[in-house]
Amino acid sequence: MFKSVLVANRGEIACRVFRTARRMGLRTIAVHSEADADALHVREADEAVLIGPAPARESYLDGAKVLAAAKATGAEAIHPGYGFLSENADFAEAVMAAGLVWIGPPPASIRAMGLKDAAKKLMIEAGVPVTPGYQGEDQSVETLTAEAARIGYPVLIKAVAGGGGKGMKLVERPEDFASGLASAQREGESSFGDPRVLIESYITRPRHIEVQVFGDSHGTVVHLHERDCSLQRRHQKVIEEAPAPGMDAATRKAVTDAAVRAAKAVNYEGAGTIEFIADASDGLKADRIWFMEMNTRLQVEHPVTEAITGVDLVEWQLRVAAGEPIPLKQEDIPLNGWAMEARLYAEDPANGFLPSIGTLDHFRLPDDIRVDTGVDQGGEVSQFYDPMIAKLIVHADTREAAAEALAGACAEVEIWPVKTNAGFLVRCLEHPRFVSGDVDTGLIAAESERLTERLIPPALIAAGLADRFEEKRRAVSLGHEENTSPWAGWRGNSLGFRLNSAPSMRAVGAVDGERREVLLTDRQEGYASWYEAIVDGDVIKVAPGGVDADRLTSGVWVEDDLVSSFERPDVTVLFSRGDALEFRDWRSAGASASGPASDGALRAPMPGKIVATPAKPGDIVTKGQPLVVLEAMKMEHALVAPFDGVVETIGAAVGEQVVDGAVLATVNPEGKQ
Known part of the structure; x- marks a missing residue:
């Protein structure tokens, strides 16, 4: 076994590999860009090396810089993680040529499965069922259009070098094929340096089933059961689970046997995933599951397989890369319970x-x-x-x-x-x-x-506005703020005053940008005090400034539940069921309280590059129609018309780099030209 490992990656997967490597007594080495100088994966490694500026092409995708870092630190092995260089056969060869251990499959296996069209042809030869479609060399628009018509709509266009949903477009009508093709080609070129595509028949009720396979240098290939990754958005996985719901023993054997055949066909070593698409219109059936692609690396969702098998897949990767055999025989790999993973984005x-x-x-x-x-x-x-x-x-x-x-x-x-x-x-x-x-x-x-x-219940509106009101009240009582609070308040602004009765006070604020108000009345019993809040006719007991000692959490008590909160001078944030709800001063929030693009202006949500402008000034558009397409964070994002109207301006040209907040287009409602 080698004594040190460099992870040619960042973020979560680098931290994940380091965790196992440390447990095995290996020295860990990180690489990082200028943007990641203080990142968690840098701090968790025994040693870290700066390899370039923030853009991935100048740092994490620069194989020569990664190899230079390995040489400078005396690393003996390189783990590529997933993404970046993980499925780059040229980089794998360069690592091996430098006398280092490559923790991944042989370069020939990567090449064999790296292009979706070539992989499908190979699978057909190996007797693995594949989805009907077109994988030809002719990439002319005319041929691709004709093949889509032959296959029959709807169709999926896929970048041949794609993965992770990038370069994949669903086209449901012939008239949308040209724009879908252009978008898939742009993403393929941008993400993988290859604009070529293939076309597949689109299964109307598809399930995404994948099988974890593992091979070693001694000729053994095993599977570690299947995963279901069907809950997706825009072809990107959201929730993954293992095993697959509704998978009977016969279907499981058919799909896992096919996966093992696929891996053996390319003499596979290390961790890999064979992805299948299933027609779920009548449940999972062995004859209705087809090969889609192979990922020649560790998958993002590998933890669910680890959970049901008790296997540390990264440890297997390290041991197999060092020449050891797979630790378990096929019949000894368990399947226990159920595991699920959510991707928090x-x-x-x-x-x-x-x-x-x-x-x-x-x-x-x-x-x-x-x-x-x-x-x-x-x-x-x-x-x-x-x-x-x-x-x-x-x-x-x-x-x-x-x-x-x-x-x-x-x-x-x-x-x-x-x-x-x-x-x-x-x-x-x-x-x-x-x-x-x-x-x-x-x-x-x-x-x-x-x-x-996001439906915000009255109880949370009461809690957030009461909390903001209490903060203002405390600031005034301590002399930190004059009594000019726009939270329409108290001391002279009381409502419904009655002798010997607590006054009611109105708190007005912006709840996620929307104007809301609550009527508050002070209540006290013994040493306990709270507000009686009325929102939309509901009467709710709220007590700001609560603490749950067991969870070390502060927040607002709503009836008998503590809602966790986070305070800043200009905002109170309540956390409820994963959502972060913002409560602000109504005056300061008023400018944006009417919601995004209420003035018809579409602003860049982040810095990026304009890759398409489907609309032009003067076009009549409908709500939801794409006007500008921005490429940022490795994906294309369509900015759409906020309402029916007429395009007034397009503020950026194709190829232009834009800054966060730049106005990219404006729309006037119909009749207001």
């Missing part, structure tokens, strides 16, 4: 899932489950890298118990001011279709409004 579900960037001023994750993360409080979510914050993983005896535990874990997430999808994850995990196991890749799209809508 820095994104705003209420605003089209646009990524959110910034500093994690308040950061609290559940501490009673497995959490794999690459950030901590005070860390930064950068525009340059993937917006994943953490993976939350649970294991239980049954699927029902696992789903309930994971929903509870996501509900405990407290992050601000960076926006997250935690509340969205809770709603997904509690959705009746997910709970029953009736999952396919279209569930989120079909239930989008229900899953993304």
Whole structure:
């Protein structure tokens, strides 16, 4: 066994590899960009090397710099993690040529499975069933258009070098094919340096089933059962679980046997995943599951496999790379209980899932489950890298118990001011279709409004406004602030005054940008004091300044429950079921309280590059129609019309780099030209 390992990656996966490497007594070495100088993975390593500026192409994707860092630190092995250089056969060869151990499959295996079209041809030869489609060399628009018509709509366009949902577009109508093709080609070129695509028949009720495989240099290939990754948004996984719901023994044997055949066909070594698409219109059937692609690396969702098998897959990677055989025989690999993983992202579900960037001023994750993360409080979510914050993983005896535990874990997430999808994850995990196991890749799209809508109950409105009111009241009583509070207050502004009766006070504020008010009355019994709050006719007991000693949490007591809070002079944030709810002074929030793009201006949500402008000034557009396409954080993001109207301006050209907040387009409502 080698004595040191350099991880050619960042964030969560680097921290994950270091954890196992330290347990095995190996010296750990990190590489980092200028943007990651203070990142968690840098602090967790025994040694760290700066390899370049923030953009990945100038740092994490520069193989020569990674190899120079390995040489400078005396690293004996390189683990690529996932993403970046993990499936780059040229880099793997360069590592081996430098006399270092490559912790991954042979370069020939990477090449064989690296291009989706070539991999499918190889699988057909190996007797592995594949999805009907077109994988030809002719990439002309005319040929691709004709092949899509032959296959029949809807179709999926996929970048041949793609992965992680990048370069993948669903096209449901012939008239949308050209724009979908152009977008897939742009993402393929941008993310993988290869604009070529293939076309597949789109399964109307698809399930995403994948099998974890492992091979060694002694000719052994085993599987570690299947995972179900069907809960997806825009082809990116949201919740993963193992095993797959509804998978009977016969179907499991068919799909795992096919996965082992696929791995053997390329003489595979190390950790890999064979991905299949299943037609779930009549349950999982052995003859309705087809090969989709192989990922020649460790997967993001590997923890759920570890949970049901008790295997540390990173340890297996290290041992197999050192020439050792796979530690277990196929018949000795267990399948115990049920595991689920949620991907916690820095994104705003209420605003089209646009990524959110910034500093994690308040950061609290559940501490009673497995959490794999690459950030901590005070860390930064950068525009340059993937917006994943953490993976939350649970294991239980049954699927029902696992789903309930994971929903509870996501509900405990407290992050601000960076926006997250935690509340969205809770709603997904509690959705009746997910709970029953009736999952396919279209569930989120079909239930989008229900899953993304944040309904703020009156009790939380009362709690937040009462808390802000109490802060203002305390500031005045301490002489820190004059009694000019716009929280429409107290002392002379009392409402409903009666002799020998507590006065009522009106607190007005912005709740997530919307004007709300609450009527508050002081109440006291013995040493206990609280507010009686009236919101929308509901009477609610609230007591700001509460503390739960068991959880070391402060917040607002609402009836008998403590709602965790985070205070700043200009804002009170309540955390409820994964959502961060902002309560502000109404005057200061008034300018933006009418919601995003209320003036018809579409602003860049973050720095990025304009890759398309589907609309032009003078066009009549409908609500939701794409006007400008921005490339940022490794994905394309369409900025859409906020309402029906006429495009007044397009403020950026294709290829232009824009800054956060730049006005990219303006729309006038119809009749107001």
